[in-house]
Amino acid sequence: MLAMRGKKLDVIGRIAFAGDRAMPAPRDVVGTAIVDGTTVIASVSSWTRSLRVHWSGKTLVGDPGEPGFALCPGEVVQLAPGRNYFGDAQTGRYGAACTQGMVDAEGHPLRIRADLSVANRLDVAVERCVATGLGCTAGTHYEYPNVGVAFAVGDVDRDGTPEVIYAAAGAPGDPDILRIHSFGDDERKPKLKKQFAAGGIAGIAITDVDRDGIDDVVAAVRLVGSARADLWRLE
Numbered sequence: 269m270l271a272m273r274g275k276k277l278d279v280i281g282r283i284a285f286a287g288d289r290a291m292p293a294p295r296d297v298v299g300t301a302i303v304d305g306t307t308v309i310a311s312v313s314s315w316t317r318s319l320r321v322h323w324s325g326k327t328l329v330g331d332p333g334e335p336g337f338a339l340c341p342g343e344v345v346q347l348a349p350g351r352n353y354f355g356d357a358q359t360g361r362y363g364a365a366c367t368q369g370m371v372d373a374e375g376h377p378l379r380i381r382a383d384l385s386v387a388n389r390l391d392v393a394v395e396r397c398v399a400t401g402l403g404c405t406a407g408t409h410y411e412y413p414n415v416g417v418a419f420a421v422g423d424v425d426r427d428g429t430p431e432v433i434y435a436a437a438g439a440p441g442d443p444d445i446l447r448i449h450s451f452g453d454d455e456r457k458p459k460l461k462k463q464f465a466a467g468g469i470a471g472i473a474i475t476d477v478d479r480d481g482i483d484d485v486v487a488a489v490r491l492v493g494s495a496r497a498d499l500w501r502l503e
Contacts, residue, residue: 269308269321269328270499272478277499281328285315296352298417300363304341311337313347340366340381353386360386367421372396373428379404380421380430388437390415394430394451410451416444422474424448424483431459433485435469441492444468446502448485460502467491467498477501 269281290313299312311318311333318333336344337354343364345354353360367380377397384390390412397404416435423430429450436445446469448460464487471488478484485502 283321283328283330285319287332288316290314290316298352300337302338309333309338339364362417365421370423370430382421384415388415389413390419418469418472420472420474424485433472446487464489470497
């Protein structure tokens with residue numbers, strides 16, 4: 269677990285996976301990590317069970333979770349045998365993201381779900397709610413082509429219109445591109461476009477890194493075959 273201390277990024281806790289290793293060992297290691305309340309649920313194809321990470325007082329602890337991968341709170345799925353996606357070749361997906369807690373420009377709570385198909389198409393469904401915990405109605409759908417396995421959804425500029433942030437669907441070793449689009453905008457005109465010539469984007473997160481009350485976009489960029497990842501913060 270990482271945290272900002274001044275302008276420096278520090279490791280404030282480490283928890284190792286334990287239990288039974290996946291057999292046979294995966295050729296392509298894939299993983300997921302989601303936040304469920306105050307717990308981070310992490311899963312990786314090298315181990316049979318997920319890991320539930322949380323604070324106990326001032327101690328970071330990890331408890332064994334369920335077998336499989338948590339894509340959204342309460343949703344656990346399994347990898348296709350011998351593959352790096354969930355489901356089958358026709359309806360399979362590389363991942364999903366479920367977001368709550370945002371509101372639109374009129375103050376209505378939003379529930380958003382994004383699913384990335386094996387064809388690298390990101391399908392985003394938006395539900396508009398009467399109030400938190402009450403009835404929600406299906407709203408609009410948005411589709412984005414050529415999306416890589418790293419993506420996130422959030423209202424980073426706090427204007428009531430959420431954004432989708434995603435990497436390109438390139439081959440390993442190709443230069444990668446991060447794009448930010450507001451829902452409903454022209455796909456050819458992203459709000460932000462940043463190219464990474466020396467590595468691929470392995471993960472994207474939206475979080476208030478420096479605790480100034482404003483969310484940042486964080487991209488983890490990794491060279492092919494390297495165990496090191498560089499973290500880029502986009503404000």
